[in-house]
Amino acid sequence: MITRVLSLARLGTLIAKEGIQMRRDRLTFGMMLGVPLLQLVLFGFAINTDPKELPAALVAPTQDRYTRAMITALELTDYYRFIAPNASAAEAERMIARGEVSFVVTVPSDFGRRVERGDAPTILIEADASDPAVASGAISTLSQVAADALLRETGQEAEAAARTASQLQVVVHRRYNPEGITQYNIVPGLLGVILQLTMVMMTSMALTRETERGTMENLLSMPATPLEIMLGKIVPYLVVGAVQVAVVLIAARAMFSIPFVGDLGLLLFGVFVFVLSLVILGYLISTVSRTQMQAMQMTFFFFLPSLLISGFMFPYRGMPLWAQYLGEIFPLTHFLRLVRGVMLKGAGLADVAAPLAALALFTGVLTLATLVRFRRTLD
Template structure:
């Protein structure tokens, strides 16, 4: 085959020109190029540092009705173990129950007033431990370590060999009460959370692609020519997706009740109000993303970039309390984190507005925040 024939089949010069063109295109598409670099780094950091299947430092409260040395020894041993962090010291049982209903604590350890006397008599000393079992994975290891931790502490606290022998005949026992999900059914935790995940995945992406689709098709010019303000255009774009979100909510809640038997203990009105706020925040977030993207591909990439850390840091896939403090602070900036607390508290705990009012308030902040950013970035003319 002649040299000219080979050149017609393959030319290093032509290949080099195509490669140069592609590198120039990649340099111009800064969002795609940044995604290729940032997403692997984010995944490594989150999975390497933030995710922990054996959560430690879980928020707990102790209701000690006695102040003897055995009580102090058991509480100290539980805290030193690393599983429990006694940040709350309620003064009454009612205050302790309110803390658990609000989700402020994961465990409530109640030590009776006659605990020390029972230890010295070898009369089956018992401690009540109430665990928030709405997330069984978060509490299982901590509950499993209770017996070993406290028994060793009690043995060290006994003063004489005779008392140690008496204690061996009547060991310390725990009464474990798994609140809100006594059977430890995983679906009770996952299915309400799926409501937030499904809404976030669909609402943000569909809304984000709505405006970029207008730009790609050239119909954005018609919208800009209309005597409509940026706020009116934004509302016209996002309100239809509230109707789509309501259909998804009805489907998920019906499936949760009929297929999975998830209990529904709270107010339906409070739940629907919270869902409406959450969906409105999501569609405004999607609209904000659409003001940053120039193509539907970029809109999808930005949506994925938001969705990944939100899913991992919200407490849906991994226990929120088991993450390091910096990861918990980062998780607070995502609407899904607050919505999961609200929906699980309403459905599984029967929480009222007094219990979850702060979380609903935090969720509401995202609505004006995203709306303001979207309006500031809205392009009144095409570039």
């Protein structure tokens, strides 16, 4: 009776059969090992919610010893890294609009004279607050660090020096998101995340499904070029992406009151290039995958790291340099810069030229790789 319910011989045969099947499905087996390792590396080494060494620009017409002492003190906090120590006001404005710096420190030309006279010296700190998490830690240290720097540098008597340092006024101007509302940063980024997940998965699984069902043979027998077949497959999904974009933008305005200060045409052009790159990526995945399960696995293997190190969930500037370099290969990273720049900062074409060029390059490389991978037969 027991052997009818459970036979060790039959059970061993079934286990051996599953082992052989797993060995044949190398992609699935690789995902089982690769995804946990990827999560450990990214969460353990790359993710940092308290970013340090944020790029900053200094606008100081007269860089006296008091200014130098204060800038050195800010750098010693490890929050600031002055990549443009001699910037003009116009240059600093362009850099913060393009996202090249997170802070602009402006020291007036009479700063040193005011310090020596004990006449309430003032400095201006402009912070890119489009991502509130990036600026909060660095801003919290400003007043005390600057006051301590003046207290050490001034040659006045102890009581007078302390009074001058206490009178120091640090004016903080949070640009693009003065109230520090998290939704202003998250909701525009969600447009890219939603498009990435749905476009890549829908395209890759739809094409792989045709291979599984055998309908791809009929498609390959048609007198059509590989480019025509690829365009015929991806254009319908571009329409689906357009509908998703409209829904997200309308909901962002109606439900969350997300500001839109830029050019809608420029944003839509960037969205088009981004969606085009995603559907071509899904097509490329379908040329590699043999089953819909493999297509889904490869989609998530691409989606997970891009979500974590693109700057959507965690501050991009807070990651180590190797993680930032890795994040540059994902289109979502560049799309986030574009959509936040246009919607929140009112960035123009010159300001978002770099992310647009990166998306166009990504699209071109994927198109070439897809056409090379295309097979006229199912062998």
